[in-house]
Amino acid sequence: DGGITQSPKYLFRKEGQNVTLSCEQNLNHDAMYWYRQDPGQGLRLIYYSQIVNDFQKGDIAEGYSVSREKKESFPLTVTSAQKNPTAFYLCASKPGQMNTEAFFGQGTRLTVV
Amino acid sequence: RKEVEQDPGPFNVPEGATVAFNCTYSNSASQSFFWYRQDCRKEPKLLMSVYSSGNEDGRFTAQLNRASQYISLLIRDSKLSDSATYLCVVTRGGYNKLIFGAGTRLAVHP
Numbered sequence: 001d002g003g004i005t006q007s008p009k010y011l012f013r014k015e016g017q018n019v020t021l022s023c024e025q026n027l028n029h030d031a032m033y034w035y036r037q038d039p040g041q042g043l044r045l046i047y048y049s050q051i052v053n054d055f056q057k058g059d060i061a062e063g064y065s066v067s068r069e070k071k072e073s074f075p076l077t078v079t080s081a082q083k084n085p086t087a088f089y090l091c092a093s094k095p096g097q098m099n100t101e102a103f104f105g106q107g108t109r110l111t112v113v
Numbered sequence: 114r115k116e117v118e119q120d121p122g123p124f125n126v127p128e129g130a131t132v133a134f135n136c137t138y139s140n141s142a143s144q145s146f147f148w149y150r151q152d153c154r155k156e157p158k159l160l161m162s163v164y165s166s167g168n169e170d171g172r173f174t175a176q177l178n179r180a181s182q183y184i185s186l187l188i189r190d191s192k193l194s195d196s197a198t199y200l201c202v203v204t205r206g207g208y209n210k211l212i213f214g215a216g217t218r219l220a221v222h223p
Contacts, residue, residue, distance in 0.1 A: 031209045042200065042215030043157070050208045058210075090156055092211070098204055099145040102211055104156035 002027045006091050006105035013085075013112050021076045021108045023091035029103075030096035032074035036060060037088040037107075049074055050096065078110065085112045115215070116140055119201050122218035130191045134217050136184040136201030143203040146177055148186050151198045151216065160186075160199070191221045 004025040013019045023032065031050050035043040045058030049068040063082025068074055074093075078085045088109050094102040119136045126132050138146075146163040161168060163175040163184050174187040184201055201214035 031211075033211055035213070043213040045210070045212065048208065048210060056208050056210070088154075094209070094211070096209065098209065099162065101147070101159045101162070102202075104158070107156050 004091060004093050004103050004105040006089075006108050008108060009106065011108055011110045013110065015112050016080045018080060019078050019085075019110065021078070021089055021091075021110070023074045023076065023105060024072055025074075025093040025103075026072060027093060027103065028071070029093035030071070031094045031102075032068065033092040033094075033102070034058075034064070034066065034074070034076045035090045035092065037090060043090060046076065085110060114139060117201055117203055117212050117214040119199075119214040119217045122198075122216070123220055124217065125220045125222065126191055128191055128193060128221055128223055130221075131187065131189045132191060132219065133188075134186045134199055134201075134219075136186075136214055138182050138184070138201075138203050138212075140203075140205055141182065143182075143205040145204040146184050147202040147204075148173075148175055148184075149200040149202055149213075151200055153197075157200055157213075188219075191219075193221050193223065195219060196221045 007022045033048040034046040047066040049055035065077045090107045091105045092102045148160040149157040150160045151157040163177045167176045172189045176185045198216040198218045200216045
């Protein structure tokens with residue numbers, strides 16, 4: 001089955017530790033995205049990538065880093081520089097054409113204690 | 114000002130009601146438009162794309178007005194299962210930037 005997979009579903013980390021969230025897609029999509037969602041809030045764009053080895057900062061990139069070494073994979077690292085990392089993180093992918101639907105993974109709930 | 118703005122919620126309506134959501138976008142370079150639905154603690158899923166000519170899918174009708182930079186979603190004959198958050202989404206730019214509104218929450222009650 002084609003789809004987009006995020007792992008793990010739930011993640012707990014101690015304050016000050018870096019943590020990497022996984023996002024893999026087998027839909028052959030060019031574009032991939034990372035969003036953060038806080039309770040009762042909308043989705044805020046962290047990073048996005050249109051092609052391999054290229055990515056752009058979104059609206060709230062500070063404290064996060066990404067890589068796009070393979071078309072299928074777009075991991076997000078939440079660094080210790082991110083002041084409030086506890087949130088619901090969503091990864092999405094879509095074809096490169098403009099008028100196409102984006103598909104989401106099931107999300108990772110990160111809790112920093 | 115946010116690039117994509119939606120009606121503040123929540124909308125509390127009885128079953129069978131008609132409800133309309135509005136969304137405005139500030140960047141005239143926006144190129145494509147969508148409505149997504151998000152259930153509590155789940156990922157967003159596409160409800161429908163929005164075209165200038167308008168489009169309808171069963172009880173749902175979406176409209177785009179490029180001149181006013183305005184998108185709407187109309188839900189007729191509301192069902193309990195329509196209770197969710199509805200997200201307005203625009204795409205723009207050569208890098209295919211995908212921008213979400215904050216969402217409007219709909220609660221349909223018996």
